Amino acid sequence: MQPYEMSLAEASDALRTRRLSPVELTDSVLERAGRTEPHLHAYASIDAERARDAARLAERDITAGRHRGPLHGIPMGLKDLIDVAGAATSAGSRVRDGHHAHSDSTVAARLAADGAVLVGKTHTHEFAYGLTTPQTHNAWDPARVAGGSSGGSAVAVASGAATFALGTDTGGSIRVPAALNGVVGLKPTYGLVPRHGVTSLSWSLDHVGPLTRTVEDAALVLTALTGHDPRDPASLATPRADYRPAARTELTGLRVGIPRTYYFDHTDPAVEAAVRHAIDELQALGAHLVEVDIPMTRYVQATHWGLMVPEATAYHERTLRTAPHLYQDDVRILLEAGELMTAGDYLRAQRSRTLMRDAWSRMLREVDLVAAPAVPATAVTAGQETITWPDGTTESVPDAYVRLSSPANITGVPALTVPVGQDAAGLPIGMQLLGRPLGEDVLLRVGHAYELTHPARGLAPAA
Amino acid sequence: MPTSDLSPAQAAHWAARAGLPLLPDRHAAVAATARHIHSVVATLRELEFGDVPPALTYQAELAYQAELTHQAEQDQHDAAV
Numbered sequence: 107m108q109p110y111e112m113s114l115a116e117a118s119d120a121l122r123t124r125r126l127s128p129v130e131l132t133d134s135v136l137e138r139a140g141r142t143e144p145h146l147h148a149y150a151s152i153d154a155e156r157a158r159d160a161a162r163l164a165e166r167d168i169t170a171g172r173h174r175g176p177l178h179g180i181p182m183g184l185k186d187l188i189d190v191a192g193a194a195t196s197a198g199s200r201v202r203d204g205h206h207a208h209s210d211s212t213v214a215a216r217l218a219a220d221g222a223v224l225v226g227k228t229h230t231h232e233f234a235y236g237l238t239t240p241q242t243h244n245a246w247d248p249a250r251v252a253g254g255s256s257g258g259s260a261v262a263v264a265s266g267a268a269t270f271a272l273g274t275d276t277g278g279s280i281r282v283p284a285a286l287n288g289v290v291g292l293k294p295t296y297g298l299v300p301r302h303g304v305t306s307l308s309w310s311l312d313h314v315g316p317l318t319r320t321v322e323d324a325a326l327v328l329t330a331l332t333g334h335d336p337r338d339p340a341s342l343a344t345p346r347a348d349y350r351p352a353a354r355t356e357l358t359g360l361r362v363g364i365p366r367t368y369y370f371d372h373t374d375p376a377v378e379a380a381v382r383h384a385i386d387e388l389q390a391l392g393a394h395l396v397e398v399d400i401p402m403t404r405y406v407q408a409t410h411w412g413l414m415v416p417e418a419t420a421y422h423e424r425t426l427r428t429a430p431h432l433y434q435d436d437v438r439i440l441l442e443a444g445e446l447m448t449a450g451d452y453l454r455a456q457r458s459r460t461l462m463r464d465a466w467s468r469m470l471r472e473v474d475l476v477a478a479p480a481v482p483a484t485a486v487t488a489g490q491e492t493i494t495w496p497d498g499t500t501e502s503v504p505d506a507y508v509r510l511s512s513p514a515n516i517t518g519v520p521a522l523t524v525p526v527g528q529d530a531a532g533l534p535i536g537m538q539l540l541g542r543p544l545g546e547d548v549l550l551r552v553g554h555a556y557e558l559t560h561p562a563r564g565l566a567p568a569a
Numbered sequence: 570m571p572t573s574d575l576s577p578a579q580a581a582h583w584a585a586r587a588g589l590p591l592l593p594d595r596h597a598a599v600a601a602t603a604r605h606i607h608s609v610v611a612t613l614r615e616l617e618f619g620d621v622p623p624a625l626t627y628q629a630e631l632a633y634q635a636e637l638t639h640q641a642e643q644d645q646h647d648a649a650v
Contacts, residue, residue: 310624404612404615405612405613405616407609407612408609408610408611408612408613409613411606411609411610412610412613415606415610426589427588427589439598439599439602440602442584442589442591442595442599442602443580443599443602443603443606444606445583445584445587445588445589446575446580446583446584446587446599446603446606446607447606447610451610451613453623454610454613454614454616454618455610455613456623456624457616457618457621457622457623457624458613458616459623459624460621460622460623460624461616461618461621463624
């Protein structure tokens with residue numbers, strides 16, 4: 107096994123016991139990125155010199171007995187919405203030409219303090235306002251979309267060009283690309299991971315979280331990211347915790363909710379089959395399956411749009427007036443049309459969110475978590491605009507990709523996607539686990555139990 | 570106000586009211602997108618909100634505390650049974 111192929115936990119163990127040095131690991135990941143980038147374009151920028159400097163520093167510290175923890179010496183990518191002092195945060199947009207971040211975002215600072223090695227900034231759909239990330243290619247089939255908006259982060263992790271990465275999620279932007287590229291993606295509870303220094307799409311829906319190759323790795327990264335930061339008004343004052351799950355597969359007594367409605371509607375048969383098979387595996391591990399009705403499904407898209415569209419337009423108010431031509435067409439038109447939404451539209455969405463949150467809370471009293479597909483279809487061919495379902499109805503690709511993700515953004519509940527198989531074309535499928543607020547430990551426990559019995563598929567090919 | 574039959578000229582008017590002058594070549598596209606957005610969010614008018622307040626801040630901690638309280642009540646109930 108080459109160092110770039112190691113999971114975070116494996117690499118961390120090798121670094122801690124000095125069977126591997128951070129410099130060897132970083133060189134291996136950079137060399138791998140050199141082979142994958144011409145085909146996949148996961149990164150907006152790679153700073154190899156900075157990465158090697160950080161790796162040498164980590165090597166000196168570890169050799170001197172100053173091991174800082176599981177992330178020390180681990181190469182990673184940050185979505186290019188996340189500020190790193192001295193680097194541009196391009197947000198995938200010409201609007202940001204010449205940008206220069208003056209200080210680290212909270213998450214970048216926490217990863218740096220834990221000794222993680224920044225390889226580079228990963229591509230995002232422009233300002234995170236889209237579900238495909240057109241700059242980047244799917245790790246398993248470059249003719250297909252990476253998913254988005256954290257497409258670069260997912261592809262970097264899936265292809266071995268980063269050992270882990272961070273993304274952001276406003277309507278599925280961590281979980282969608284993670285599922286489409288066969289990696290793990292975690293959208294934490296709203297407010298658990300501070301967003302200071304992260305470019306916003308929609309303040310009341312935005313989350314930051316990890317993309318990794320295993321659930322255990324996601325837990326290690328989450329542990330480094332949490333903790334109150336008063337500079338993010340939504341940041342929770344919950345105590346920091348160690349999220350690393352125990353190495354056990356026993357799920358006896360756990361109640362897993364299986365949606366009777368919504369999550370399996372208009373879902374590709376291969377996706378449904380893979381997810382239901384994975385749910386059967388959870389049952390075989392001792393979980394008790396309970397059918398649940400997902401509340402207020404008719405109002406999910408309306409509530410999501412009613413929140414996101416005006417908030418995004420408000421964020422871009424100034425540049426939409428001074429440099430509208432610098433936006434891509436798909437983003438510009440949404441920002442412009444958002445100007446026509448009323449305060450009444452926005453308040454109805456916020457009141458609907460109150461109802462939806464209460465209804466989800468009642469549902470989540472009956473079960474410990476809900477298991478469902480992450481995305482209703484696998485990665486579509488680049489340029490494909492719609493999906494036609496077996497009943498003849500069509501749905502736009504962004505609407506389909508966001509449909510099963512946005513309830514967790516509206517309600518704020520944590521959601522984890524875990525790879526559970528492939529379709530006939532070899533394209534990855536993800537199972538989504540949704541939990542109670544601050545119930546990350548339950549999701550990680552269940553996801554880890556699944557991966558212990560069904561180990562991850564391995565890296566995507568280099569080309 | 571924007572409605573489902575919003576015309577390009579009306580879209581330009583309402584954008585200007587919001588402080589965003591649109592060039593003529595943008596009017597039709599903005600009107601079409603605004604109509605689509607409106608058709609989606611208008612569904613929320615079906616809801617009976619009564620006294621329900623807007624969820625202006627997320628209160629995960631309160632939700633979590635409520636969950637703990639519920640669990641404690643459940644445990645008490647189970648013990649009593």
